Amino acid sequence: MRPFEEELKSLNGALQEMGALVAQSIHRAVMALVEKNEDYAHQVVRDEARINQCEIQIDDLATTLIVRESPVAGDMRFLVGAIKINTDLERMGDMAVGIVERAFTSLHQSDLPMEVGFTEMGNLVESMVLTSLDAFVARDAKLAQSVITSDDAIDKIRNTITRQMIDIMKKEPSMVERALDYVLIARRLERIADHATNIAEDVIFMVKGIDVRHRVTAGNPISQ
């Protein structure tokens, strides 16, 4: 194997590792939130530094390879995708920390009543993240497409939570602060799902060379 291919492989490995780290942080953030697990909360904050480190290393390797190899076709799509996925993963890590920050305040308080809870939303987001990472590992465009499709469900849950929290704020002014936290948490979970969707779109670009972002393509190009 040529050195370039070895390096592409190690870049791929680094992205998978970072993905696992980010997925873990997201899982722990959700746990810290719904099970009030303080250890997890601290761990998420600690792991963010490692995730940032990964981001820098991956960008460095990817840009070096672009400069050195002038990649084309599949190689080019992989490297461009890697840089974008890298950014998405790092943002997801930030969001996990953001969730944990809000979770700290609710650690020792009882939960607000919710129609659809964070457990459900968290599970759905986590599964989107894991699926997008699986799609990346397996270079599976169909799997990636399923992530994109489930993004709508997350948007709906977030809207439900927001609406409910606004009601609570209106009825009980003393709850405004906590309700606002809930709104922000829902927003961050939804952002994580958005990043998972971005990763899925990048995987489709890597595999098929098609840009499916912003729903510009008529029909469903993946099934072609």
Next chain:
Amino acid sequence: MPIKTTPRNRWRNAVNDVMLSLTAVCAFLTVSALFTILGYLLYNGGKSVDLNFFTKLPLAPGQDGGGMANAIVGSATIVILASVIGLPIGFFAGIYLAEFSPKKFGFLIRYTADLLNGVPSIIIGIFAWTVVVRPFHQFSALAGSLALSLMLIPITARGTEQFLLEVPRTMREGALALGAPMWVTIMTVIVPAARKGIMTSMILGVARISGETAPLLFTALGNQFWADGLMQPTASLPAMIFTHATAPYDDWHRQAWAAGLVLLGLVFVANITARMIVSRGASLPK
């Protein structure tokens, strides 16, 4: 580790020195052969080369002051005529060989030309005698020219071919790609590019035939007087040297030496001209 001179080193250096000296000695022998001939000619012929030599006719043995004007003019006539016949034929044959000849046929022509080049000149003379002199019952300058042109043709053809082939193929294609027909390409690009080499090989060819004796003995024969037209026996320097040198008269021997000196001088001039043409800047990029 200290650098030492081993016995093996010493032996190798000695062999090296001996062999290098040997090549220098051989090079010196080569050069000295030429200078010995030149010196000998100058010594023996120099005295007899005077104005008379270039303007007077040969005299009978014992009479002083004769020259070889008729032989100089005769040689010039024969060589110029041979060039007029042989150079164009050789030149066009060379173009054919380099540019058009099919593989097998080209090989045949090339091989034939090389054989013709290697035929002893006396045989060429006999041939010319058979086809020109005997049917017309007449020795003549024309017959001599024909014999010499037979020698000039293969030299010119092979020389032309060689220098044409040295013109890069891409130059041919450059002209062809502009819409030039093959013949135009050859005459306007390839031949001009090979001009210096072709001219050099032509000059050397002419120099070579101007010294030939044997073909002339059977054809132009020789003449003590001015020849009356191309169909008459004609004097030439090489034949004159032969007849004068083999005659038993001392003053004829001196004249023979002088003729030899003049002939050699002419060949030198031709050679040097050819060298100058070549060295006046390479005509092609390397």
Next chain:
Amino acid sequence: MDPSSLQQSPTAATPQAAPIKMRASNVNFYYGKFQALHNISLDIATNKVTAMIGPSGCGKSTFLRNLNRINETLRDTRIEGEITLDGEDILDKDVTEIRRRIGMVFQRPNPFPKSIFENIIYGPKINGMLKGRNAAEIVEKSLRRAALWDEAKDKLHESAYALSGGQQQRLCIARALAVDPEVLLLDEPCSALDPIATAKIEDLLVGLKDQCTIVIVTHNMQQAARVADTTGFFLLGKLIEHDKTDVIFKNPSKRETEDYITGRFG
């Protein structure tokens, strides 16, 4: 931005939306008994740059050299199929007129051992194009088109070999342009040049395509990516894929193309 402009379809079948200048149909070509081209069919779009890439010996140069029939000057060659220029078969027409209309620039600069002026005027002269025209004007126009005028105008009557390699190659382009060709074929024109001379020629080609159709064979894939509108990939005497250059380098449809351009060939 108009969303439809973002749309790209990797299967956009023929790269030729533009009118077709030359078309090869089922071309087979033989050097003696060796078949160098296998059933090549390729359209060359008018006023576009068409690049041909592929490993050494893949037939890309051989194909190019059939487009102006210069391969005929080699011994023992044979061609089958049809090549058209503006719809007319070129294989049975007068070859000198074909070559006047389809110019060629070679791998190494091959100026004639003449002055710069004479090099350029050579084509118009032998094609009888000088009648009623000013030779000096033709020379200036051609040199300007080849972006060589400023560098050469003060030494028009000096030997072409006084120019640098890159300038010599631009002189050869100027010489080819002097007979107003409709198509310009270039056979690895930059392989003997340094990067700066190469960049100049690439800029030149992109500027020239308004005036003529350009076909370039290159070993340098970046060069194809930079200058070509469409790119064809040749392998073992076959045309594997011909598509928009963007598509070839971002998302080729054939495995062989991808392997070659990403360096995994062989």
